Structures are given as structure tokens and as C-alpha cells.
Amino acid sequence: MVKARLIYVCSSCGGTSSKWLGRCPSCSEWNTLVEEKCSGERRKGLVVLSGKGRPVPISELKGSNEARITTGIGEVDRVLGGGIVHGSAILIGGEPGIGKSTLLLQVASNLAELGNRVLYVTGEESARQIRIRAERLGFLPDTLFVYPETCIERVLEASSELKPSIIIIDSIQTVFTETVESAPGSVSQVRESAAVLIANSRSGDVPLFLVGHVTKDGSLAGPRVLEHMVDTVLYFEGEQSHQFRVLRAVKNRYGSSMELGVFEMKDSGLMEVEDPSMVFLADRPVGSSGSAITSSIEGTRSLLVEIQALVSPTPFGVPRRTVVGVDYNRVLLLCAVLEKRVGIELAGSDIYIKVAGGLKLDEPAVDLAVVAAMVSNHLDKAIEAKTAVFGEVGLAGEIRAVSGAASRLKEAKRLGFTRVVMPKDNLKEIKGIKGVEAIGVSLLGDAVDSFFAL
Template identity: 55%
Template structure:
């Protein structure tokens, strides 16, 4: 009978040692030894499981069927997952502490168990009583939701084989350990081994598994990078702990798009879906203030109207400040350089602060025109019409480039009562419908500023 053993392998050169070493005697690198698990028979020979012979097929002859999906009854989560939970998939959910990861998963488990499907919730951080208190607060009363407070993966595996659940939730993977590995829970070797075991369980039993992952100070999921490579889907839960709105974003999805986002509002009864994010993000917007403009952004297939604010003030110091929240800092600096060179704005001696309201992160270049207009409006102390929405990508020579999904952007603005849309001139060619609002095409940044600031 083969026994499980462990050894330490240098990740740089492959040198093996029975114990951990701070420095590799072979390549001289520091802190590169990682614990690995292997099997050893009675004669002391390393053995491995022999794989069966695979059959070679032509790609065009491979028959596939549409993935069987389970609806979570949460439209925002279904959208991010690509239409629902795929059976046999491994989903990793990461986010800051207290952002709402466990709340979202227990609400999802409640909805799925109401359909008669078995859900096993494994908690390594809370006791069963603590989970029960949270469930009562969230109104969770489903009968097929099972919970267990356990951190030993061998116990979890035996429970899964006994219960045979349709959905497995591990909260969190950094607390679960394999007793055959001597390192502490959450270490590189433990996380990699636990993920491998969970992946095998998920694929062989054709169930779906959700894994909660802790994040580092930089916002990345803690543990080895191989963790994100092994799973099928990686979701990030974003937002400020002291704000009510949360954004669920997919950064990897083998069964759907990675451009979709879901927006939730955190309340005392749990996470509530935000059906109309544009209306939510524009609530409380000042009507008569300079440095304030609305842009039409696209997240996946969803159009959203987002308010961008800018504050420009003269500095008394030699080095002016540049602060960007919700937008790439380098992009703001680039657009300020374009405004100085092509629009003649003297911004070299002013502090500039740019903010995207609502805690939303904008990554697409179509927000360039909105950022530039907000900065120019604050610099000149000229208000922008509150019924005007702008959109467009700005090049280094000040020209406006065409953007995608222009019809969706304008339609969303028209629904919320906007009267004028300023877009790149190149996008006018593809518009064949009436939007109930004035659509103006501009070729460069100077034409756009003349329109929004009145020359």
C-alpha cells in the first residue's frame, strides 16, 4: 500500500530536500522551497497513478452540448456567471474583508436549495451558530441547505461523498488544510493541494463548487497564482466597506464573458440587486456646478451613465498634485497634457482632482471626453448643461476616435431624460434610428469644449 509523503522542491531549479531550507544549495536562491505531496510504496519507490489511454479525435468530430446551468435567482449574479452556474465548474470568489462575499453566497445557496437541490456550506471561519444567526437575519429558511464547520479536507471529502450535494461552498480556502502536509493552512502548498482535491471532487461528481479566497493588501487573491489558473471562473467583489454599493466583476470565465458586472446594494437584510445602475449612480447629482459631467459607459453588454467630477485649484507649492479616483491616474495625466497642448489650458500650476462617483471603476477609453470636459469646466468655472451626456476616446493629437455600442449608450441616456449627446463624428455614420434627443458629432477636443462650455 503506497503512503503519502511530503518533500520540499525548489521552484527555481527543482532541487529536492526532505526538509525546508531557507536557501537552495543548488541555485542559491532564497525562500524558493515549496512542500509537495507524493506517494511512496513499501520499497521506498516514488509511484504515481497511471492514467488511462486517451483517444485521439479530430476537433470537428467532437460533439458538445450546451452546458447545463443552474439559475441562482439573482439576475446580477447570473449575468456575471454567463447565464447561471455550470455543473462541474469551480468558481473562486475574492474580495476585501467584510465586503459581502459570504452574504452573497449564503443568499445564493438559499435560492438554489429552494429548488430542491442540495447545497453544502463548509465554513472554516464561523461556527454553525454564527452562520445560523446570519441566515436568520437574511431570511434564509430553505430545507436543503446543509452547513458544517470544518477545516480538514479529508472530513469535507467524506461528507461530500455521503451527502452528494449539487452545490459545494468552501468559506474560505485559506482555512482548509490537508493533514498529510505539515505546513500551516493558507500556505502555498496547502492552497494548491486543497484546490486540486476540490477540482477532482467537482469534476468527478458533476457538482458546482464555490471557493471564497482572501485577498492581499494589493487586492489580489492570496496564495499561489496557480489557484486562479486551476479554477474555471474568478469573481472579484469590489466596493468600499463604508459605502452601500458593491460591484461583482468576472476577471476569468470559461463559460461566459469577462466584461459583465453585477451591482448590488448592501442593506441590513442582505445584498439587494440594483436593477437600474444609471439612475442610482446619478442620484444626488448637483445641477448647477462646474466640473461636473455625465458620461455613457459600457460594462460588458450593460450601458451605464456615470457622473465624473473634477476640481481644479491653483497650488501654492512648486509641485501640483494630481489625484484620480475610479479612473486610471496615468490616463488623467495624459488627457491633461492634451488639454494643455491642443486646447491651450494652462494646467501646469494647478492641483487637479478627478473622481468617479458611486465607487465605480471606469477602464474603457470612451470616458476620455468626459474627463477632459470636467477638468476644463472646473478650470474655467463654466457649468456644463445637466441634460448633456458626452462620450468619446481622445487621441494624443486631440482627435476623437469612434467608440463601440454607440446606440446602447445613447438609448440609455434618452431613457433618463437627457436631451443632448456629444459623440465622435465617426460614430454618426452608423446611426440609423431616432433617439428622441439631439445627437451631435465632433471631430476633436476643441469642438467638444466649444459645445459644452459655450466657446
């Protein structure tokens, strides 16, 4: 028996050090090293994959003609890139109470009702709690097996007996493998448990869902390597107080990582939102200043969303800038461009920017709408009610072309908008679209005038 000794493991990159350091020597992150027990030789991750295969010509391998497994929930299938790929590992992260277990229980029940055997391993809740949730959601399929267990070895045993066609682990932070001594939730435990589970699902061609906790700053708890090990990383987001939830792919080996699914949290579970644009615009304050509508492309579809701004004189001291839903630094950059190129004085103002509905937008095409909302509130003039806005803003104050102009314009038209302020360079792509006036702008100064003019 080798004597256990202490090592320090980085919770961000998984690197190790024999003594505690303020900064990780591998990834240079601050304050990420945590103490862990380690007994002698460490097994390398994914070692379980070795020893079984041999080199095979690529033409003899199974290909994409094997159909994906549909979850029965359209929005989930879309985010996964058209359904679950056999043998793939999917990590789903989200804040406490956002609805991860609810979503996966719905996926599990749907799959079970379609005749698949599903193994739902719960390390957080008792089997009874899962049953109560399932009753509330309105289904109790016979082929859905709930297993309250945290030991990976026993889960694998159960899995080889039950031969499920899908395995769900809720959550990866609560399970442990006997081969690692440290506590569940620790870096090496999470990494090794995940490695064993993933290797098992690869070799058996069984898809695997892992629920992951997130840290205070919103990134997945546990080692970054976890994100590399799985095939797909999904985030389940939303504001607790809002009933809307957004499922977003941040990494996907089998589909676009820009895709987005929208749900509404109800008593009876998560409902798919058929027309997200309609929902995001529902509570829009028409006729008040500081609100701009943009047409944003998320994955394969366009969405109309409202961007709100509040610009008010700073009472004292340094002006505040608070940004929710778009990139903070981009907003600062847009403020600088507005000051320098259009001559709108913002240095003495507090600025608050928010994307309505709890969405997060990270494409540059929303720039122009952020500017529109700020200018509108600054001048205290409402943007014309049937006008939508999109375009990237450059440092020279130029409006740059964006991708998918036609699809953005069509979405705006579908929701009853009659005017769209957009990059001039995109006008040639939208010639065929009738019934909506497209105003092409190439300079921020001109754009600002057209937000209000009729």
C-alpha cells in the first residue's frame, strides 16, 4: 500500500503541483489549485479505451447512415444537431434550479415512451423525488429505470445487466469511481469518473448524458478537460424569475455550436416555444425611448430580440456601465465610436444595457441595435415602432455587412416590421423581398438619423 500524499490540482486545467501556489503553473489561472489526496500511481484518463481495438480502414467503419436517436423534443434535437448520435457523450451545465433534471427527465421519459430502455442515475435526489417529479410532468413509462447510486462501478454493473439504450448521470459531481481516492466533486474524481463512463458508452454505443454544476462565474465546475472529453457541451440558461429557458450548444462535434432551443418553464415541465421571436417581443414597451429591436441569427434561425438601454447623467464620481446579455467590452467600444465619430457625449453618463428575456447575444450584428437603444434613450426619442435594426459597427464608424441578411429581414417582416435599418453592403442580397423597406446605411452618423425618421 502506497502512502497517500497530498497534491494540488488545478480546477481549471487539471494540472498538478506538489505544493500550493497562488497561480497554476500550467494555465496561469489564479487561485485554482485545490488540495487532493493521491495514492501512488495515478491512472491516466481514458486508459479504458486501450487494449480492445486495432487499426481499421476508414472505409470499413460505421458511418453516418446510422440514424440519430430523436429525443421527441424538437428544440433539444435541434440543439444537438438533429438528434442524439449513438455512443456520444453530452454534458449539460446550468445554474442550480434552472431545470437540468427536469429537462433530462423529460428527455428520458420521451425516449422510454418510444420504446428505449433508459437508465437514470441520480446522485443528488432520492428515487422518490424523481418519481414525484415524473408524476408532476405526467408520465411514468415502464422502461425508464431510476437508480439512486453514486458509485460508478455499480452503475456500470447495473448498465451491463439492464443494457439501456441511453444513460443519464445526474450529476457528474456527485459520482465517484473506486479507483480514485479523492472525494466526489474533486477534480481528479470528476475527470476519472467521466473518463470511465465515456469509455463505457463509446464501447457499448450507448449515448451518455452528464449533468454538470456551474461555478459562481457561470463556467462548468470541475476540470476544463471535462469539456474536451465529451462530444457536446450544452448550457441551460435563463433567469430564475423568468419562465424562459434557453438551451445552447457551446461545443458540438456533431452539429453547429451556435444552435439554440427555447423553452418555457411551466408546472407541467418545460414546454417548447414554437415562435421565440413572438415571445421575446411580447412585453416590449412600444413608444418608449431606449428600446431597439434587432434580428439576430442564432444557429440556423433568426430571432427578433429587444435590446434596452438606460443612459442617465452620473450623479457623482466615475460613470457606471452595466451590461447584461451582450459583451461588456463591445459596449464600451460602441460608446467610444459614438463619441468620436458621431459626437454624442456619453462620458458623463451611467449606461445600462440589457437584452430582454434573459437571452445572451454574442454576434457583432447586434452592434447597431445596441447603439440605437443608447442613442434613443440619450436623446429621449423612441425608435419608430415598426423599425428593426441590425449591422456590425466598426471603429471608423462604418457599418459593416453581416451574414444572413435575407433571413434577418424575413424574420422582421414576418413579425410585422415595415422598416429595417441595415448595412448598405447587404442590400444586394435582399432584392427579392417585398413588403418591407430596407434602409441601407454605411456610416453610423446616417444610421442614427434613420432610427427615428419616417
